[in-house]
Amino acid sequence: MRSSTIIGGSSDRNKRQSADFYATPSECTNALLKAFRPLFLGKTVWEPACGDGAISRVLESEHFIVRSSDLHDRGYGMSGIDFLKSDCKGGAIITNPPFNLAAEFIRHSASFGVPFAMLLKSTYWHAAKRYDLFYDTRPLAIVSLAWRPAMSPERGKSATMDFCWTVWDKAPSPETNYCIQKRPVHG
DSSP: OOOOHHOOOOOOOOOOOGGGGGOOOOOHHHHHHHHHHHTTTSSSSEEOOTTTHHHHOOOOHHHOOOEEEEESSSSSSSSSSOGOOOOOOSEEEOOOOOOHHHHHHHHHHHTTTTTTEEEEEETTTGGGGGGHHHHHOOOSSEEEEESSSOGGGGOOOOOOEEEEEEESSSSSSSSOOEEOOOOOOOO
């Protein structure tokens, strides 16, 4: 098996999804809310890469007011909205950004001075080229998911990639906290 198959990239058998679209399983958003609900309470939450509405639907079911948009039309929210050319107008941001644009999404979100959270590969911050981004934006917390979400169920039953939420408050944090979330159990 080629490493690109393991880490979710493209291979002869598995092509990358168009525009890096991978729907976020609901338990990922539930884990973020379990750890950081108070940071986002009372704010309109913008999901600027809403795709099919996976994150937005969870937030709405938890009684958040959600503004959902995406550059591409995937049947949910307002389409044709380029987050990187848009203004936030207050509130908060929660999204699973396209991986190839994650750094730009982080910089743009940080420019608004609002709380925001990005679902990223757990190894996202393990690259020298992202060192300055981390220290310039100084996340409040990194929340590792203690399971592998099935972002590409068509690739088989066993998910192969680890994810974390990186969470920022209104301004760079003097210290980044780290925690691990178990998969939320509903029943």
